[in-house]
Amino acid sequence: MAKAVKKQAKAKRRVRVVAADYIHGVADKNLDKLIAQKKKFKLIMTSPPYNMDKEYEKSNSLENYKLEIESIIKKLVTLLDKKGSICWQVGNYINPKTKEVVPLDIFYHDIFAKEKLILRNRIIWHFEHGLHASQRFSGRYETIMWYSKSDKYTFNLDDVRVPAKYPGKTYYKGEKKGQISGNPKGKNPSDVWKIVRSEWEKDIWEIPNVKANHKEKTIHPCQYPIELVERCVLALTKENDWILDPFAGVGSTMIAALKNKRNSLGIEKYIKFIRVGEERMSQYKIGNLKIREMGKPVFVPTANMAVARKPEHFLY
């Protein structure tokens, strides 16, 4: 057998069927169990519950919340592989009484910095749709805080490159004058994630927020899109690595892992979300789950569509 064919066959054998399992219960206790079992994870990715009065959480003071989450984050850091990363996806907390905006990434950064994690990127996830505010500007982004445990962390940039805006651009002076200046594999996708019609038409990506008309929408009040997780999975782990989501909801992290041949474990407090997550994974395995393809352009209405035309009675 030729060397290359042998290598390919070996790589194929290494890719086993991957695990994607839920633990039913609260994060705190179950993280202790995982620590006792000496488990390690290459990526911990989650969108944590916070005081936004969603149906699954009681409003709590930020102070109490901080104490609870600090203890969980400490445990997560213990479970993190030395080359591993944590991706913490959060938005803003709006105080229900004062309507003051508390940017949760700032709140969390204190905690992660105390644990000596190193911030690699504060990724802006921009989306177009959402509530229209009347007393402030409408919120149209959330963030992903990406931390590594050490300076030796996995980062597969080539696996997440996007097409360059000007692939034919050349050096205009110096020794390399006339040669192509960009990377033939595409460009770094940057820390602002927006997917529009085509990545090479606009510099930023947009991953549509998971709302009622999104392909992946379930009964969960605040899922994140699988596509958002996939970029982190591909960039920060290798095939067969282990990924943990301590607040797994309906399993979006686990589906992104499964789709990219990574093992995953999700902890979730409510059985109704686990049931939906398990059903989504079964549907994925038989090729029936509707998933928005990574990098797929966002729908933009054409000028002659009714929704794109300004009604005559509008004043502006």
Ligand SMILES: C[S@@+](CC[C@H](N)C(=O)[O-])C[C@H]1O[C@@H](n2cnc3c(N)ncnc32)[C@H](O)[C@@H]1O
């Ligand atoms: C923001 S949602 C995560 C949604 C998830 N990213 C998805 O796409 O489905 C947070 C989840 O944490 C769960 N949760 C809340 N407190 C928890 C706890 N102490 N332990 C484990 N899960 C908890 C909630 O039920 C909710 O499903």
